[in-house]
Amino acid sequence: MPLIETKYFGTMSFEHESVFDFPCGLPAFEEEKRFVFIEIAEYAPLVFLQSLTRQSLCFLALPVLSVDPDYRLELSSEDRAALELEGQPECGGGILALALLSLHDGFPATANLMAPVVVNVRTRRALQAIRMDRRYSHQHPLRRPGIAPVCEGVC
Amino acid sequence: MLRRRAGESLLIGDDIEIELLELTSQGAKIGIRAPRETVVLRKELKIIREQNTHAARGLESGDLGKTLKEFSRNSSRISPRTDKHSES
Numbered sequence: 001m002p003l004i005e006t007k008y009f010g011t012m013s014f015e016h017e018s019v020f021d022f023p024c025g026l027p028a029f030e031e032e033k034r035f036v037f038i039e040i041a042e043y044a045p046l047v048f049l050q051s052l053t054r055q056s057l058c059f060l061a062l063p064v065l066s067v068d069p070d071y072r073l074e075l076s077s078e079d080r081a082a083l084e085l086e087g088q089p090e091c092g093g094g095i096l097a098l099a100l101l102s103l104h105d106g107f108p109a110t111a112n113l114m115a116p117v118v119v120n121v122r123t124r125r126a127l128q129a130i131r132m133d134r135r136y137s138h139q140h141p142l143r144r145p146g147i148a149p150v151c152e153g154v155c
Numbered sequence: 156m157l158r159r160r161a162g163e164s165l166l167i168g169d170d171i172e173i174e175l176l177e178l179t180s181q182g183a184k185i186g187i188r189a190p191r192e193t194v195v196l197r198k199e200l201k202i203i204r205e206q207n208t209h210a211a212r213g214l215e216s217g218d219l220g221k222t223l224k225e226f227s228r229n230s231s232r233i234s235p236r237t238d239k240h241s242e243s
Contacts, residue, residue, distance in 0.1 A: 060213060138206045
């Protein structure tokens with residue numbers, strides 16, 4: 001099994017099925033085209049998007065439905081074509097939608113619901129889909145640690 | 156503010172032309188003619204670039220494990236895995 005140097009967890013082995021291709025990279029990180037999605041049971045449902053080529057680059061993400069159980073995807077026709085999707089996709093059923101988190105000391109924790117990372121699990125292709133509408137914020141506030149969970153038991 | 160119909164243009168300075176190509180209920184299709192060195196970006200893209208740069212800083216100090224566990228506890232448990240098990 002191949003090994004990867006990660007930002008947060010040292011050296012890890014990974015399966016090829018955990019690697020996803022971002023043919024266009026992500027905005028501001030256009031050169032980073034392959035990420036390993038790392039899930040660690042004790043931190044679930046957090047997902048770590050570790051760049052395969054840059055150890056220091058690892059995004060933290062949550063499934064959009066964990067952030068907002070009513071979240072609805074709205075992909076542009078260009079993004080749907082790039083992911084080889086017909087019609088407007090929904091979360092689940094082969095589509096993975098993750099909100100990238102901004103999580104720093106001294107800053108309010110936020111999730112980017114305006115531009116979720118959307119993955120076609122069948123083709124292993126992914127992109128960051130910037131919404132055309134203004135329905136969701138790129139700085140959606142996350143509940144702060146220590147506050148009683150609101151959405152426990154949603155699923 | 157300017158009012159333009161489909162097919163009409165406006166000029167910014169001497170060498171930037173913006174033409175309203177098509178108007179539909181889905182939005183407007185806009186053509187831009189500008190010097191090669193002029194950067195043309197959707198505003199949302201600039202916002203997302205900045206937000207990604209911010210997000211990429213990640214956690215730099217403190218007890219990473221403790222912070223992550225607190226966050227995961229406060230997030231509803233919806234499995235992100237769809238490759239082997241569909242979401243419930």
